[in-house]
Amino acid sequence: MPRILKDFLSRNGTGPGLVMLGLVLFWTVGLIILPQLSMLDFSFRPNLPPPEMGGPKDVYTLENYKYLIYGPEGGSQAYNTVDLMVFFRTLVAAACVTVFNLIICYPIAYYLGQTKGNHIRVFALMLIIPYWINEILRAFALRIIFGETGVLNTIFTGIGLFDTPFDFIRNDYALYAGLGYAYILLMIFPIYNVIESLDHNQIEAARDLGAPWWRIHWRVVIPYAKPGISSGCTMVFMLSAGALAAPQILGGPSSLWFTQLIYQQFNDSSDWPQGAAYAVVLLVTCVLLVLAVMRLFKVNMGDIGK
Incomplete structure (x- = not known):
């Protein structure tokens, strides 16, 4: 043993x-x-009817992966531009949501980790309570808030900021806000758990030496909080790229998410091999991107597990 x-x-x-x-x-x-x-x-399987599965036609093939790049045979375009654009747009949007969440959540996590008092418990509870509600219900609530007759447009048109209601949904603001809100706790608490253990005397020593606040965070807090930042960014990026409910509810007509294509292949087209190929491509690409960014910022896999 x-x-x-x-x-x-x-x-x-x-x-x-x-x-x-x-x-x-x-x-x-x-x-x-x-x-x-x-x-x-x-x-790697062809899309066959159930009676033909396991027969002579059920052989391994790369056609499902080729379809993502080249589209159907005899198509009008050389490449499957629609699906490829949706794929790359999903990855870029997930990265933007991750950066947005990091910018918003880092100050909150720092405040929670370095401030003492009972009001911190109340603050943390206020962050957690909204997540007692189902994710789909929260997405529909955000759709109401960002709708043309929703709370935001009512306020903005009432104060004269907009002459006519702004379409937050068609312009994807509602989608990005919904994805950021859905996974905000996954960014806050990993960073908070690390910053809470940071000796406050290090920050005071940097202040006594005359370091400005930005240098204190850049040279002291952020390097120490790197494991929490790595863990939070990994979870937010992976879950944002693989989200389905929020894009379905909050996405506009032109904001198709790659997971929606996977859903359509599995359920609407009943093409499980094609949907599986799309899912594998998304998973492998996200993992490789995370590993590449970790290498770029010199983060070890053990840091994420801390």
């Missing part, structure tokens, strides 16, 4: 330790690895 496993069982007890290991294995293998492998297998 490996030493690390012996230490784990001796520390937690043989019975509870085996139960925890079993649950982790079930979660990792049964709910993550095996479904992804099944999806990967589907992505």
Whole structure:
């Protein structure tokens, strides 16, 4: 038995330790690895009716991946520009939502982590309570707020800022705000957990040495909070790129999300292999982008797990 496993069982007890290991294995293998492998297998299969599955025509093929790039055979365009544009726009929008959330959440996390008092608990509770409501209901609430006759347009037209109601939904403002709001806690609390352990004396020492506030954050707080920032940005980016409910409810006519294409392939077209190929491409691309950014900012995988 490996030493690390012996230490784990001796520390937690043989019975509870085996139960925890079993649950982790079930979660990792049964709910993550095996479904992804099944999806990967589907992505290389042709779209056949059930009686022909497993027959001579059911062979591995790259046609589902070629479709994303080139589109249907005999199409009017050399490349599948529609799906490719939706794919790249989804990635760029998810990155923008991640940066927007980081800019908004970093000051909040810093305030929560470096301020003492009972009012901080109230503040944290006020952040959590809205998330007791289902995500879909929150998305519909935001659609009402950003609608042409919604709260924002009523206020802006009432004070004379707009002559006519502004279409926040068609211009994607509602979608980006909804995605940012949906995952804001996933950015705040990882950063807060790290900043809370930062010795406030380091900040006071930097102030005593005459460092301006921006240099204190750039040289002291942000390097220390890098694990929380990495974890929050990873979760927000991955979930934003894979979101479905918010784009369906808050997206305008021209703001098609790549996950909506995947949904259409699975449900509307009943083309599971094509939908699986699109899902695999999205997953692999997001993982590679996250790894590339981590390498760029010199963040280790262990930092995200802290």
